[in-house]
Amino acid sequence: MNPVLVLGGGPAGLSAAAELAALGAPTLLVERESYLGGNPQRWHYSLLAPDLRPAQEVMGPLLSRVENHPSIERRLSTSVVRAELRPKGYQVVLKTQDSTETRDVSAVVLATGFDHFDSRRKYEYGYGRYPDVLDFKEVEQMLHEDRVVRPSDGKPPRRIAWILCVGSRDVQVGNPWCCRMGCVVSIKQAVEVRQRHPEIDAYVYYMDIRTYGLWEDLYWKSMQEYGVKFVRGRIGAVTLAEGGSRLIATGEDTILSRPTEVPFDMIVLASGMEPGTGTKEAATLFGVPVGPEGFLTPRVSDLNPVDSGLPGLFFAGAATGPKAIPDAVTEGMGAALRAFQYARL
Amino acid sequence: MPIVEKSLVEVDRKEHLEVEGIDVSGDWNTFLRSRVQTDLDVRVVDWVKGQPQGETISRCWQCGTCTAGCCMHTDYGLTDFNPRYFIYLAQVGYEEELRRYASTIWRCVSCNKCVERCPKGVKVEEVVHTIGTYLTLTGAAAESPADRFDRAYTENLLARGVLDEAALFRTYERLEGRKTPAKKLLSMGLSLLRTGRLHTGPLAHRTRGWRRMRTVLEAQLAEDERRRKGALAPATPAAGGNR
Ligand code: SF4
Ligand code: SF4
Ligand code: SF4
Numbered sequence: 001m002n003p004v005l006v007l008g009g010g011p012a013g014l015s016a017a018a019e020l021a022a023l024g025a026p027t028l029l030v031e032r033e034s035y036l037g038g039n040p041q042r043w044h045y046s047l048l049a050p051d052l053r054p055a056q057e058v059m060g061p062l063l064s065r066v067e068n069h070p071s072i073e074r075r076l077s078t079s080v081v082r083a084e085l086r087p088k089g090y091q092v093v094l095k096t097q098d099s100t101e102t103r104d105v106s107a108v109v110l111a112t113g114f115d116h117f118d119s120r121r122k123y124e125y126g127y128g129r130y131p132d133v134l135d136f137k138e139v140e141q142m143l144h145e146d147r148v149v150r151p152s153d154g155k156p157p158r159r160i161a162w163i164l165c166v167g168s169r170d171v172q173v174g175n176p177w178c179c180r181m182g183c184v185v186s187i188k189q190a191v192e193v194r195q196r197h198p199e200i201d202a203y204v205y206y207m208d209i210r211t212y213g214l215w216e217d218l219y220w221k222s223m224q225e226y227g228v229k230f231v232r233g234r235i236g237a238v239t240l241a242e243g244g245s246r247l248i249a250t251g252e253d254t255i256l257s258r259p260t261e262v263p264f265d266m267i268v269l270a271s272g273m274e275p276g277t278g279t280k281e282a283a284t285l286f287g288v289p290v291g292p293e294g295f296l297t298p299r300v301s302d303l304n305p306v307d308s309g310l311p312g313l314f315f316a317g318a319a320t321g322p323k324a325i326p327d328a329v330t331e332g333m334g335a336a337l338r339a340f341q342y343a344r345l
Numbered sequence: 346m347p348i349v350e351k352s353l354v355e356v357d358r359k360e361h362l363e364v365e366g367i368d369v370s371g372d373w374n375t376f377l378r379s380r381v382q383t384d385l386d387v388r389v390v391d392w393v394k395g396q397p398q399g400e401t402i403s404r405c406w407q408c409g410t411c412t413a414g415c416c417m418h419t420d421y422g423l424t425d426f427n428p429r430y431f432i433y434l435a436q437v438g439y440e441e442e443l444r445r446y447a448s449t450i451w452r453c454v455s456c457n458k459c460v461e462r463c464p465k466g467v468k469v470e471e472v473v474h475t476i477g478t479y480l481t482l483t484g485a486a487a488e489s490p491a492d493r494f495d496r497a498y499t500e501n502l503l504a505r506g507v508l509d510e511a512a513l514f515r516t517y518e519r520l521e522g523r524k525t526p527a528k529k530l531l532s533m534g535l536s537l538l539r540t541g542r543l544h545t546g547p548l549a550h551r552t553r554g555w556r557r558m559r560t561v562l563e564a565q566l567a568e569d570e571r572r573r574k575g576a577l578a579p580a581t582p583a584a585g586g587n588r
Contacts, residue, residue, distance in 0.1 A: 223403045255433050260382040
């Protein structure tokens with residue numbers, strides 16, 4: 001049996017590869033970066049919402065299942081540059097910096113994931129211009145290193161604002177969808193900050209709080225136990241205060257019905273999720289239909305969210321839309337099963 | 346140019362006013378203050394949260410269920426009395442806006458419908474009263490008649506360990522600067538006595554060992570008061586006016 005190709009080494013791809021190997025299928029895991037683990041690894045996620053479990057406790061076992069398995073062939077810093085449908089599976093061309101190689105695979109799982117929205121595109125928030133405007137994935141790293149300070153002067157902030165829906169639910173940047181994660185991750189960060197530094201005031205600016213399902217619990221706790229404050233309204237712009245050290249968030253408090261210009265020491269942007277570069281490339285390579293948002297579209301997403309509808313081609317994780325790690329892992333399992341059934345026929 | 350809201354301006358109309366021979370009649374007080382909210386102050390919510398009756402304040406997520414059923418707001422039609430809004434102002438830290446409601450916030454009749462209905466388990470009635478207390482203690486609200494009555498009641502009870510309703514009535518009248526005509530007082534007193542609704546307190550009842558008890562209670566009340574006010578001492582002065 002030719003190996004099953006898993007494209008992408010994030011949570012979904014790792015999960016798919018591990019399950020395929022457990023089913024006894026030879027597996028070829030291809031990752032464009034030089035490391036496995038995807039976005040959580042790349043941005044050094046700190047604690048995972050909503051259980052506040054260290055990301056390493058989740059990523060560690062996922063990685064070790066793949067790294068130690070003899071029937072998983074891992075190819076890092078490698079991309080697929082060509083793919084052709086064969087009577088059984090695909091023929092793909094793998095490319096590294098200095099070599100190309102043609103391989104036959106019996107089925108393909110696309111686990112090509114998402115990219116965080118580039119907050120510079122929301123220029124009015126000053127990301128990239130003001131050092132104390134941070135993207136929330138940078139705050140993950142800060143929390144991971146347990147060092148909450150203003151990048152501009154290394155001083156601890158006294159008041160932090162989180163701005164939700166940055167690059168999501170916004171036609172101006174062409175991303176009308178909801179990122180699903182921004183709320184819960186921001187709230188989690190605010191909780192982490194308050195847990196460690198109760199002297200820092202934490203404000204979340206929101207239009208809606210979408211901590212769906214059981215995540216609601218963290219939202220409630222953040223208010224009740226950690227005193228995180230929620231202000232309704234979307235910040236319109238961030239400027240530098242006179243004198244130059246604090247930031248001013250200009251917005252409307254829509255409950256107060258009044259404009260607000262409030263100083264903060266640090267502002268954190270909950271940047272959205274976009275189809276990853278790898279996802280866009282894979283869509284072209286494999287001729288997969290994409291929705292208006294640019295994510296891969298399962299043929300009948302209600303019935304089988306991991307089936308592309310094309311022969312031998314399956315999806316897992318955030319390649320089909322914003323997704324949390326547990327969902328990505330589950331889809332990795334589903335896609336592994338479906339790919340295995342196809343490959344074995 | 347700040348955005349301003351005319352309805353927030355209280356016009357002071359001077360029909361005929363002359364200063365040093367110059368006619369300055371007209372609308373005074375029409376300088377418009379900026380409506381831009383430039384700060385957040387966590388001291389209000391910190392204090393409210395620190396009171397036993399106020400600790401549920403931070404649960405509120407502004408759904409409006411409380412206000413929707415509030416006797417004062419909905420049934421009585423006092424739309425300025427909006428428990429949800431008071432909570433938001435305190436929670437987020439818009440103290441100045443909150444002060445505008447210093448004389449309204451006391452209108453709660455403690456029907457507790459809000460507490461029954463709040464999906465987040467906010468003890469709305471208690472929280473609203475606690476916010477009101479904050480406003481009184483910080484001098485934003487004059488002491489309300491209810492406050493004065495509470496004070497008179499406590500002092501009356503403390504004196505002998507049993508309520509002297511006639512004395513309470515007299516004290517309260519004095520505090521309010523009111524005087525009911527003696528004739529009316531007498532007939533009212535008599536009919537209350539006849540129907541058993543006026544309790545003569547110390548005339549008919551003694552509380553044994555009250556002196557000792559009172560010492561303990563007074564010490565405790567003084568301690569409570571000290572703590573209440575102590576926590577209010579302005580925490581951090583504005584850092585460069587920006588906090
Ligand atoms: S999850 Fe929250 S932050 Fe993200 S787009 Fe949806 S509402 Fe906005
Ligand atoms: S207890 Fe007070 S605030 Fe609550 S519903 Fe009744 S009047 Fe309104
Ligand atoms: S019902 Fe409860 S949660 Fe809703 S606005 Fe009132 S106090 Fe807040």
